[in-house]
Amino acid sequence: MEKKYKIHFYLKSGDGEQIIYIMFSVLGKRFKFSTGYKSKKEQWDNERERMINSSQFKQAENRQANKVNRFLDYLKDKTEEHINSVVWYKASDIDTVLLKRVLLGYINSYNKKEEEIEAKAKVTPITYFQNYISNMDKVIIKRTGTFASKGTITNHKIVLSRFSDFIKDRGYQDSFSIFNKYFEDNLAHYLLTVKEYTMNTVCATNSIMKVWLNKALQEGLITDTTFKSWKTKGNDVEHIYLNDNELQLIYSIDFTDELKTQYKIDLKSNIEQTRDLFIVACRLGLRLGDWGRLSSSEWNFEENTVIINTSKTQERVIIPLSKEVKAIYKKYAGKFPRPVYKSHLNKQLQKCGEIAHIDSDVYLIRRKGGVAKQKSYKKYQLISSHTARRSFATNLYLKCKNAKLVMTFTGHKTEENFFKYICIDKKETADIAQQYFE
Structure with a gap:
């Protein structure tokens, strides 16, 4: 079907930050809605109808520009999708009230997802692991049908202390982004050479951290799954017995x-x-x-x-x-x-x-x-x-x-x-x- 409309974004005139509007005409009707996002006049490109990402602006301003531009791309795609479906089934008219309600739904849905992403980005591993441990005595373990024992909770606290020392001593950011393909080797080297732990202690540490990271993966806090292959079984240790x-x-x-x-x-x-x-x-x-x-x-x-x-x-x-x-x-x-x-x-x-x-x-x-x-x-x-x-x-x-x-x-x-x-x-x-x- 031939496309008989074009979607535009423009900035309301005036000084300082102004609202970005979406505007288009379809089936003889002209529509204009506020996107809810703003831009400064000097950071708006009238030709591209997008915000400008440039070295002349601060990093925070450029990050915001990228965020707004992603939203405008999303809104344009969703608007076209809706208009095409309406034109296909009802070529003679388009309901203004319904269209506005649909676009508002798209905007709210997008903003909700963005808020969830931003909220997850603010969750740090240490805070997340602390919360996990604090709830261990309230969650039933499926394998045994019981709550975690005090000894198990203590072991988790010990591992959290090791992890906290590691990122502090190594100067790593308290962020889930550190869990990549290099993390296992970096942590093992630190525990073996700086803390002088045994390899069995390293494996025990990995085993508990894998529990935390599996939970974080389920909740969408991480996407890298290399932690699943971490070594969790150490060497056989010689022990004594008393006859x-x-x-x-x-x-x-x-x-x-x-x-x-x-x-x-x-x-x-x-x-x-x-x-x-x-x-x-x-x-x-x-x-x-x-x-x-x-x-x-x-x-x-x-x-x-x-x-x-x-x-x-x-x-x-x-x-x-x-x-x-x-x-x-x-x-x-x-x-x-x-x-x-x-x-x-x-x-x-x-x-x-x-x-x-x-x-x-x-x-x-x-x-x-x-x-x-x-x-x-x-x-x-x-x-x-x-x-x-x-x-x-x-x-x-x-x-x-x-x-x-x-x-x-x-x-x-x-x-x-x-x-x-x-x-x-x-x-x-x-x-x-x-x-x-x-």
Whole structure:
């Protein structure tokens, strides 16, 4: 169909900023509407009917000119689209009121989208990540049907602190535009060389940041998706476990005032309670998050079991009771003490190992600052809350040689991951295999 109209934009006469109008004639009628946008006379090109972007104007003025020109292009296209449809179906007349209403709808729709874009542009990663973390205890995780645990929220806060340090130290803008194909390498280099973290810490950082960025992608805050390929699995880390004899040495410690004084332990210290919780965890295979659930668990001494609802997976696990666990239960009449903060707890456990003379030399390969080095430790220096669960799994496996059985307690889904988890050295592996060589 032959086009019988032409759309013009012109600036209202006068000094200072003036309204930009759209004007056109169609089917013998002349139409003129305000676009709602303004321009200065000196920045308006009458021939092009657009605002001027030039070095003679400030950057902010040029950005505004680009914004207005994009809008005028949009409005022209939408106006032509509407006129063509009207002329096609009703060539004899055009409804002025309806046309004005339609154009106003286009203008409002465009402005709303622009406001949304500008609002998103004002959202910074740090603010967005902070808001995400603050709402974690209010949003149910689909995979587990539960809210995020305090430990998970703490891990997110730690990663946010690392990210904040990174952009501050590197002088990066707090903007989603920094998440490009170079970001992963830049962050890893900073964490490895400046902070001297291990590669596993880098991968753990990436894993949490990917959660945030996936959410940001869904909300249209970023378009670059290279973060989806970030490395989130680190190297297998060597850990220790405590055998039954070593656990018995720790369990047998008598925390007298004399002993506390000898090892420079505060006389009011709750190290004995921490030791007791650790022994229970070693015999039940508990994660640290479940230590505080002991008092509310289902203890059945007739069947010699306890049922624990695990905090991480929300699974009900039935575990047989050892004599040490039953003795400690009786000691506290079923009202177990609450565990202390993790860093303090680990120091107390290492002190227990030192008192029990669990001081054999352990040589481990540690990757730090991007460099792998062998380092020597006394075994007690490596004891932590997680040693309990690894000790449970390793000791039980060495007794029964049945991975499937142990996995029913640890929750591992594959034997591959299970065998990465337990701590069996080469000599113990040889001892297990000895029966096949006789």
